[in-house]
Amino acid sequence: MKALELKEVSYSYDGKHAIIDQISFGVDCGEVVSLMGLNGAGKTTLLELIATLKKPAKGQCLYFDDETIPIPQIRSQIGYVAQEVALYDHFSIEENLHLFGKLYHLQKEALEEQIQKLLKWLKLEGQGNVKIKHCSGGMKRKAHLAAALLHQPKLLILDEPTAGIDAPTAMQIIESLRGLSKEGVAILCVAHSFEEVLALGGRVIWLKNGRKHQEVNLDDVSINGKEQIKTMFADCI
Numbered sequence: 001m002k003a004l005e006l007k008e009v010s011y012s013y014d015g016k017h018a019i020i021d022q023i024s025f026g027v028d029c030g031e032v033v034s035l036m037g038l039n040g041a042g043k044t045t046l047l048e049l050i051a052t053l054k055k056p057a058k059g060q061c062l063y064f065d066d067e068t069i070p071i072p073q074i075r076s077q078i079g080y081v082a083q084e085v086a087l088y089d090h091f092s093i094e095e096n097l098h099l100f101g102k103l104y105h106l107q108k109e110a111l112e113e114q115i116q117k118l119l120k121w122l123k124l125e126g127q128g129n130v131k132i133k134h135c136s137g138g139m140k141r142k143a144h145l146a147a148a149l150l151h152q153p154k155l156l157i158l159d160e161p162t163a164g165i166d167a168p169t170a171m172q173i174i175e176s177l178r179g180l181s182k183e184g185v186a187i188l189c190v191a192h193s194f195e196e197v198l199a200l201g202g203r204v205i206w207l208k209n210g211r212k213h214q215e216v217n218l219d220d221v222s223i224n225g226k227e228q229i230k231t232m233f234a235d236c237i
C-alpha cells in the first residue's frame with residue numbers, strides 16, 4: 001500500500017513564484033525515502049505540504065490510497081518531526097511525552113507503556129526525568145522523535161532529525177528509523193549528509209529549485225555506484 005502519493009504538487013508563498021514545482025513521487029508502507037537538496041531547494045516547504053500544514057496551490061497529496069480520507073484522520077496517522085525541537089523546556093522528557101500523549105487522546109496505561117517502549121528503543125532509558133533545558137542536542141532530538149511516534153503513525157515525516165548531533169548518536173537514530181521501516185512505517189526524511197542517506201538506504205530524491213531533480217534507489221546500487229552517485233550529485237549536496 002502507498003502511504004503517500006504526490007501528484008504534480010506545486011506551492012507558492014507569493015502566488016507568483018513556484019517554490020514547489022510540479023513534484024510527483026510516492027512512498028510505500030515500509031519504505032524509506034530521503035530528500036536532499038541545497039538550502040532553499042524547498043525541502044521544508046514540501047514536508048509542510050505533506051504534513052497538511054500547507055495546502056498545495058496545484059496538484060494533490062494522497063494518503064493511504066484513499067482520496068476521501070479527511071485531514072484529521074490523515075494527521076492521526078502521520079508523525080511529523082519539524083526542524084525546530086518543539087518541546088517544553090521546563091518539563092522533563094517524560095512530562096513532555098505525557099502532554100503529547102494527551103493531545104493524541106491516548107489512554108493512560110497504553111501511553112505509559114508506549115513511553116517506556118520508546119525511551120528504551122531510543123536509548124533514553126533512565127533519562128526520562130531530565131528536563132529538556134538540561135538535555136543535550138541528541139537527547140532533545142530523540143525526545144522529539146519519541147513525541148512524534150507516541151501514536152504509532154504509519155507515515156513518519158522528518159526534517160533533518162539528526163541536525164546538530166554527533167555521528168554515533170545520528171547513526172543510532174538512523175538504526176531506529178530503519179527498524180521502524182521494517183515494521184511497515186513509511187519514512188520520508190530530509191537528510192543531513194550523504195553518509196546518512198547511505199545508512200538509511202531506500203530511495204533518495206534530490207530537489208533543485210523546487211523541482212524533483214533526480215531520484216535513485218540506493219538498494220539497487222553497488223558500493224562503487226554509491227561513490228559515483230555521490231560525485232554525480234555533488235552540486236546538490
Ligand SMILES: Nc1ncnc2c1ncn2[C@@H]1O[C@H](COP(=O)(O)OP(=O)(O)OP(=O)(O)O)[C@@H](O)[C@H]1O
Pocket residue numbers: 013019037038039040041042043044045046
Ligand atoms: N514563510 C515564507 N515566506 C516566503 N518565502 C519562504 C517562506 N519560507 C520559505 N520561503 C522560501 O521558500 C524557499 C524554500 O525554502 P525551504 O525552507 O522550503 O527550503 P529548504 O530546502 O528546506 O532549505 P534549508 O535546507 O535551508 O532548510 C526559499 O527560497 C525560502 O526563502
